[in-house]
Amino acid sequence: LLTLRxxxxxxxPGRGHILSLLIDREFAFVRADSADYRxxxxxxxxxxxxxxxxxxxIGIRFxxxxxxELVDGKTQSIIVLYASGRVDSVS
Amino acid sequence: xTLPFDATAAAPLNSGWLVGGNRTxxxxxxxxxxxxxxxxxxxxxxxxxxxxxxxxxxxxxAAIIATNAVYPFETLAISSTRAVDTLTTLDYDGNEPDDFxxxxxxxxxxAVPLDCGYLQMLxxxxxxxxxxxxxxxxxxxxxxxxxxxxxxxxxxxGVDRLLGVLTAGRYSDIVEFAIAGPCQSSPGPE
Numbered sequence: 001l002l003t004l005r006x007x008x009x010x011x012x013p014g015r016g017h018i019l020s021l022l023i024d025r026e027f028a029f030v031r032a033d034s035a036d037y038r039x040x041x042x043x044x045x046x047x048x049x050x051x052x053x054x055x056x057x058i059g060i061r062f063x064x065x066x067x068x069e070l071v072d073g074k075t076q077s078i079i080v081l082y083a084s085g086r087v088d089s090v091s
Numbered sequence: 092x093t094l095p096f097d098a099t100a101a102a103p104l105n106s107g108w109l110v111g112g113n114r115t116x117x118x119x120x121x122x123x124x125x126x127x128x129x130x131x132x133x134x135x136x137x138x139x140x141x142x143x144x145x146x147x148x149x150x151x152x153a154a155i156i157a158t159n160a161v162y163p164f165e166t167l168a169i170s171s172t173r174a175v176d177t178l179t180t181l182d183y184d185g186n187e188p189d190d191f192x193x194x195x196x197x198x199x200x201x202a203v204p205l206d207c208g209y210l211q212m213l214x215x216x217x218x219x220x221x222x223x224x225x226x227x228x229x230x231x232x233x234x235x236x237x238x239x240x241x242x243x244x245x246x247x248x249g250v251d252r253l254l255g256v257l258t259a260g261r262y263s264d265i266v267e268f269a270i271a272g273p274c275q276s277s278p279g280p281e
Contacts, residue, residue, distance in 0.1 A: 058098060058099060058100055058101045059100070059101025059102050059103065059108060059110070059147065061103040069103075071092075071098060071101035071108055071110055073097070073098055073099060076092045076094070076097065076098055077092055078092070078108065078124070078126075090092075090126060
């Protein structure tokens, strides 16, 4: 038995894909085809993280300190995004 | 990342990452990568498929689950001690009268870890036809369901909710399913 609830709507121009992940009890979607990364937490609202780069994340996790770490398939590197806007790249 | 392949899949493992890719069309490899050490070969797996495409997800017990997107859709459980179990291979021989799994254009989404096992979804990208397969923790098929919807089930939240993506034109809806008794066994398929 399934009960359906609408959480949100996202645009998917072209063949952009959505990467999904599970962190603790929260779930996030990352758009891989946009300079914007839209992250959803629970179902209440969008939390948006602005970036100036386009990444193709193939793996992602959230740190306890609020930072987001992703493995970028495009640059083949580990990218660390901080809430302050600082970006570290580990090639 | 200095790896002998293009990284196509990654999942967090301990303080680092398990990063995987194809060494050859059949051979999937994964390296443990961290900020502190050089990449270490963690896994080599030769697929029955000649164009393997594995994706990595984190299971409830912190193991890594590798799912081959293409036939025969192997699902592997990889422990932090590098032990690898082939959980299942969804070849459906003798079970699917319409041979759905062997159709061109049918792919598997990454297995979704549940408290009672795993959910694996086969998607026909040329139609709305789907198969939802509920696997026990050791990889046996517990239930399978056929449905027709432009839907992909991509993750679980807590113990009783699934998240999916419904595609409609240029937009996709994120939907949440509340599940009643997701882990109860069923006497028969579909």
